[in-house]
Amino acid sequence: MAEETKATTAPAAEPAASGERPSGDRPSGDRPSTDRPSGDRPSGDRPSGDRPSGDRGERRGPRPGGPGGREGGRKFFRRKKVCKFCVEKIDAIDYKDYRLLGQFVAENGKIVPRRLTGVCTPHQRRLSVAIKQARNIALLPFAGRAS
Amino acid sequence: MNRTYELMFIVRPDMPEEDQDKLISTLETAVTSSGGTMKKVERMGKRRLAYTVRKFHEGIYLLLIVEGQGDLVHELERRLRVTEPVIKFLTVRIDEEQKRLDKVKKIREARRKAPPAAAPAEGGGETAAVTA
Numbered sequence: 001m002a003e004e005t006k007a008t009t010a011p012a013a014e015p016a017a018s019g020e021r022p023s024g025d026r027p028s029g030d031r032p033s034t035d036r037p038s039g040d041r042p043s044g045d046r047p048s049g050d051r052p053s054g055d056r057g058e059r060r061g062p063r064p065g066g067p068g069g070r071e072g073g074r075k076f077f078r079r080k081k082v083c084k085f086c087v088e089k090i091d092a093i094d095y096k097d098y099r100l101l102g103q104f105v106a107e108n109g110k111i112v113p114r115r116l117t118g119v120c121t122p123h124q125r126r127l128s129v130a131i132k133q134a135r136n137i138a139l140l141p142f143a144g145r146a147s
Numbered sequence: 148m149n150r151t152y153e154l155m156f157i158v159r160p161d162m163p164e165e166d167q168d169k170l171i172s173t174l175e176t177a178v179t180s181s182g183g184t185m186k187k188v189e190r191m192g193k194r195r196l197a198y199t200v201r202k203f204h205e206g207i208y209l210l211l212i213v214e215g216q217g218d219l220v221h222e223l224e225r226r227l228r229v230t231e232p233v234i235k236f237l238t239v240r241i242d243e244e245q246k247r248l249d250k251v252k253k254i255r256e257a258r259r260k261a262p263p264a265a266a267p268a269e270g271g272g273e274t275a276a277v278t279a
Contacts, residue, residue, distance in 0.1 A: 091248050095239070096155075096210075137155055137237040138206070141197040 081118025085127075093126045095133035098140055105131060109143045149183070151214050151245065156227055156236035157206035160193055167209065170230060174211065177222055183215025201234045212241075 085093065095101070104112050104119070104127055111131055114124040134140040158167065171188055178185050191208035200206065213219065220238050227236045 091251055092244065133237060133239065135197070136235075138157065138196040138198060138200055138235060139194075144198070 083118055083120040083123055085123040086120055093123070093130045095130040095137070095139070097130075098134055101127070101131050101134055101140060105140060107145060109141045109145070148216075149214050149242075150217060150240060151186070151212065151242040152220055153239045153241050154211045154213060154220075154223060154236065155239075156209055156211075157196070157200070157234050158209065158232045159201075159203055159234055160205040160207055162207060162232045166232065167207070170232070171209070171211070174223060174226065177226060178213050178215060178219060181215060181219050181222060183213055183219050186212040186214055188212075203234060206234060 084090075090100075093100075104117055106112050111128055114121070117124075119127060131140060135142050158170070167190070175185050187210075189210040191210060193205055193207050195205050196203065213223070224236065224238060227233045
């Protein structure tokens with residue numbers, strides 16, 4: 001484990017060459033020059049362009065200073081998104097309130113993931129339940145543009 | 148031990164008003180005969196549906212809040228299923244949710260009353276507590 005912490009701090013010190021990834025998901029010591037049996041390891045060397053968004057190994061938990069979230073290619077800092085429900089103190093997420101729910105539904109009708117909307121987990125769960133109820137009663141579409 | 152349910156259903160858009168009333172009163176008798184109470188009836192009017200249901204693009208939404216035992220829902224849904232103008236229904240149990248909301252509200256009220264000096268105005272006190 002000590003070796004892994006050393007490994008994570010070292011690349012964090014150097015500015016990310018391709019800028020993609022906080023090096024949170026390297027399974028074990030990552031000196032790029034070590035000879036690894038497989039040539040094209042997706043998460044092996046950092047400067048290898050875009051990485052598949054990863055659950056490679058275990059996540060190191062949220063990295064506060066890293067460039068935004070795991071968006072895949074954002075260098076700039078994302079402003080801290082706050083949960084709309086926590087801020088406005090909306091307790092009950094009602095399925096009848098289709099206008100509110102419609103803000104968390106994409107153009108094609110899909111539920112937007114919470115990393116994009118900034119909703120906190122318990123509210124996202126309740127929101128998801130409410131959206132599904134609204135879909136069932138034809139207040140929101142299952143697929144397609146919401147009228 | 149009575150449970151509160153919210154029953155929303157959609158009837159076809161060309162259903163006349165008195166038929167709607169008849170339907171509601173039928174449901175009401177079903178509710179009271181099985182020992183429940185009808186708390187509220189709300190007509191939400193004609194709305195455009197998000198998708199086509201039984202070849203209809205619009206529907207009249209009706210909402211009932213009833214209180215009763217568990218098998219009351221079975222009975223009501225059975226009736227709605229056989230009623231021809233009803234094209235969709237959804238039953239949600241709301242007493243647990245109501246309990247949770249009341250608890251949260253109570254905690255918030257207690258927090259508001261408890262620190263008298265720290266909360267000069269209610270809004271100021273709330274935001275201070277939240278941002279802390």
